[in-house]
């Protein structure tokens with residue numbers, strides 16, 4: 001079963017927001033943004049802009065009829081700046097013009113006066129000044145403070161990880177239409193149609209029933225449209241509401257990069273204690289999350305960092321504290337992994353530090369401390385159906401861990417200016433929204449009288465293949481061909497009160513709701529068949545569109561059955577609600593059972609570094625992954641490949657740079673690099689682990705969207721391994737991304753001077769003779 005969309009994608013037939021035919025009278029919007037990162041808004045002068053050709057209206061905060069507030073978790077984010085500006089790129093005014101070009105030209109004619117205030121870009125500086133988004137959180141199990149004295153080895157350090165630009169191919173945008181009842185219909189490129197609906201209603205001072213949000217598909221979201229599609233939709237809606245004309249707002253790439261938040265950079269302190277057998281007995285970690293200028297989803301991201309602070313390891317004594325720090329950068333937001341990767345990077349750094357100091361292979365410490373069945377996470381949920389060791393051992397065997405290690409050593413002994421490096425990266429990722437009430441959704445299934453089927457759920461298709469999976473679930477449950485099934489747009493009037501498509505849980509939640517609705521319809525149809533064709537309900541089934549009674553074809557097939565049910569006035573529509581059972585979490589003590597289950601896996605990464613240039617290649621990424629019982633191996637493998645390469649990008653070449661004035665320097669694809677096919681691993685193997693899946697996973701096929709991103713962390717440590725092989729094991733900071741520039745500096749920790757005409761400084765600084 002292939003993904004249903006790519007055929008249409010490559011032919012240009014798929015409809016994205018920008019493909020929606022424009023309605024007559026449409027006004028095009030452009031957003032005037034703050035040119036300073038912090039200050040008091042003194043004055044705005046629109047006179048020249050309003051006189052410019054084609055300009056219809058310019059709106060500011062004072063024109064908002066409802067509330068100038070779009071904060072989801074904390075009410076700290078105005079839709080349009082009022083009084084103060086808090087980051088460069090913050091929306092200040094909305095310009096509407098007859099063409100997009102005219103709207104953008106008018107932006108340049110707006111004059112603004114801002115009294116500058118001090119700018120903070122560093123989360124540790126923010127924390128020191130008490131600039132916190134929410135009070136700090138601590139997850140604690142055992143007593144780490146009491147354990148240090150009994151540890152054989154204790155190591156401390158600092159780890160830094162950078163931000164990441166989502167770089168969805170389709171930029172943010174929305175198209176708003178005024179409706180006859182004084183409401184607004186919105187087409188939005190959002191992962192969270194209900195969030196867009198709720199915030200737009202709030203901004204316009206309307207009930208949610210006055211706002212309809214429709215989503216066909218996204219050209220990628222990656223978390224960047226979980227919360228941050230809202231401002232653009234609310235702005236377009238504001239324009240449509242006030243002018244009674246359709247308003248379209250689409251960000252160009254550079255505006256999108258400047259104005260939207262990214263993955264949170266973190267700066268963290270760690271302390272790790274091991275016993276004489278290399279068992280980790282204690283771990284303390286403090287995370288400083290760079291939240292940006294408003295909360296957005298930062299508190300939830302922060303929480304997931306804490307949930308994943310110990311990755312796939314069992315550590316009996318853990319104290320993990322996290323600070324969400326307010327800085328003058330665009331509010332950072334959800335990004336594949338949702339804080340999990342940032343937490344895992346630190347524990348992997350701590351283990352690497354211990355291994356480097358002790359002179360043992362990192363993998364030795366990693367393997368000894370993997371989670372086992374029944375081990376408790378710091379939040380007291382036990383690891384159940386735990387495949388951490390199975391994943392590791394399968395990867396080691398399947399891809400010949402010992403052989404790779406020997407090959408790397410051999411290569412490094414015989415090569416001076418090229419070095420290979422190697423790392424193992426186990427992962428463990430919890431599936432469910434960590435906010436328990438978000439784990440609910442609905443499916444609305446219509447069987448039409450000709451036997452075709454239309455399905456609406458809360459799921460948003462963003463390339464991850466959720467529509468294909470839902471169609472498969474329905475086809476299986478109803479016993480019919482997938483060609484009869486249409487997955488409808490995601491629309492707030494058909495399925496209300498949805499959570500965003502996120503947390504990797506979209507297929508599980510919406511698939512389960514679909515399964516329930518289809519099972520109810522199947523039962524109703526089969527009960528009808530009993531009456532109509534005098535059959536026994538026991539042993540009755542629909543298979544390949546044929547009704548079977550105890551395995552024998554009955555005198556009706558799907559089409560006839562549906563038609564006859566319709567004429568006998570049997571309801572052919574069903575609506576099901578699914579809420580993941582068994583979840584609870586008490587945030588006052590940070591304990592409970594927040595996840596339906598965990599996903600496991602292990603990746604082996606091999607790299608080669610060119611020690612003259614600092615450039616490198618990822619030679620192989622070999623993964624053993626716990627899919628459970630995958631019912632779409634093509635899509636699932638695609639998620640692993642895409643996620644892992646995105647993780648490699650985060651850890652290597654993707655470097656977000658702001659200057660001290662809070663201005664984004666990496667503001668285009670000239671200065672911000674994401675991996676392309678040449679940067680992807682030369683070999684990328686995915687081994688499907690033989691695991692039973694989990695009953696809470698849809699058809700026992702486990703969630704797959706986010707977990708593979710964290711395999712990319714292995715590339716950082718493989719590069720570090722190669723660099724250390726060259727520069728003679730001098731201490732290096734733990735600082736991602738490992739850009740070629742950083743690799744080059746790391747290769748020559750004491751620098752290279754032009755006073756080395758022999759080039760001797762380019763050779764490893766070691767006592768032992770260099771092999772020729």
Ligand code: MTE
Pocket residue numbers: 220221222223335336337462463464465466501502503504505506507639642703704705706
């Ligand atoms: N895959 C594609 N092609 N495009 C995307 O935007 N988003 C990722 C992941 N895989 C994404 C993707 C993120 S951040 C999440 S949470 C999941 O897909 C969401 O979809 P799922 O819940 O259906 O896995």
Ligand code: HPA
Pocket residue numbers: 226297300304334338432433434435438502503504
């Ligand atoms: N993951 C993704 N998105 C979310 C979550 C989560 O755990 N919680 C709230 N939004």
Ligand code: MOS
Pocket residue numbers: 191221222223224226334335336337338501502503504706
């Ligand atoms: Mo994904 S970061 O939960 O959208």
